Amino acid sequence: MCCSTGSLRVLVEPDGMGGSLRPVTDARTAAEAVPAAPDIDENGVDRAQIRAMLALAPAERLLVIQNLADSVTEIRRLNGTGAVR
Amino acid sequence: MEQARFAELLRKLASNQVEFVVVGMMAGVLRGAPVLTLDLDIVHRRTPDNVKRLLGVLSDLEATYRHDPRGLRPGESHLMSEGHQLLSTRLGDVDCLGAVGHGETYDDLLEHAPEISLGDALRVRVIDMPTLIRLKEEAGRPKDLAALPVLRATLDESGRQ
Numbered sequence: 296m297c298c299s300t301g302s303l304r305v306l307v308e309p310d311g312m313g314g315s316l317r318p319v320t321d322a323r324t325a326a327e328a329v330p331a332a333p334d335i336d337e338n339g340v341d342r343a344q345i346r347a348m349l350a351l352a353p354a355e356r357l358l359v360i361q362n363l364a365d366s367v368t369e370i371r372r373l374n375g376t377g378a379v380r
Numbered sequence: 381m382e383q384a385r386f387a388e389l390l391r392k393l394a395s396n397q398v399e400f401v402v403v404g405m406m407a408g409v410l411r412g413a414p415v416l417t418l419d420l421d422i423v424h425r426r427t428p429d430n431v432k433r434l435l436g437v438l439s440d441l442e443a444t445y446r447h448d449p450r451g452l453r454p455g456e457s458h459l460m461s462e463g464h465q466l467l468s469t470r471l472g473d474v475d476c477l478g479a480v481g482h483g484e485t486y487d488d489l490l491e492h493a494p495e496i497s498l499g500d501a502l503r504v505r506v507i508d509m510p511t512l513i514r515l516k517e518e519a520g521r522p523k524d525l526a527a528l529p530v531l532r533a534t535l536d537e538s539g540r541q
Binding site: 341346347348356360361363365367 | 386
């Protein structure tokens with residue numbers, strides 16, 4: 296007997312002791328059970344951001360950090376806070 | 381703090397034949413880590429000739445000690461030492477490190493610091509990600525440890541490409 300519990304399909308087989316549950320192993324179910332590689336890993340690190348950075352040439356990475364540094368400098372200037380150490 | 385001009389700073393060092401290795405979080409960025417840093421950390425070769433060249437660049441950039449209100453300038457003896465010279469220049473903050481980790485010098489780091497191209501014939505030596513991770517682990521300060529998950533994930537992702 297096959298039934299569905301949410302997204303997981305299970306096969307119920309009589310075993311003489313009231314039945315047991317085991318996962319159905321057809322292709323569709325297996326594909327559903329394997330999650331896509333997460334963009335945020337178990338440490339909370341944004342892997343998508345890393346992949347985007349790795350896709351750039353080193354000179355382009357330097358430009359990214361330059362733009363970020365310029366933004367921080369501008370924020371400090373607007374706040375009148377100067378360097379924060 | 382002056383507005384940082386990282387490319388110009390690196391070009392100035394390279395065009396004056398200063399021998400140095402980029403370390404710290406700028407190395408992480410150049411190796412692909414999406415992290416923010418506002419200064420450039422380098423380990424320079426501590427030979428008299430190279431220190432003279434470095435001092436020439438620093439003088440031209442009006443480098444002074446960052447945390448010293450007297451505006452002291454670095455000298456040859458400072459740059460010949462293993463110490464860390466934390467400087468402000470007109471192209472941004474530069475930390476000139478005589479050694480890192482457990483006394484590792486420019487020569488020690490060379491084999492772990494292949495050159496990378498930053499365009500327009502600018503090539504600089506940058507420590508590789510495993511070495512950067514090891515140095516951060518050895519440093520062990522909270523800010524170093526906090527950076528480790530991103531650096532390790534970057535190393536992992538670069539291995540998948």
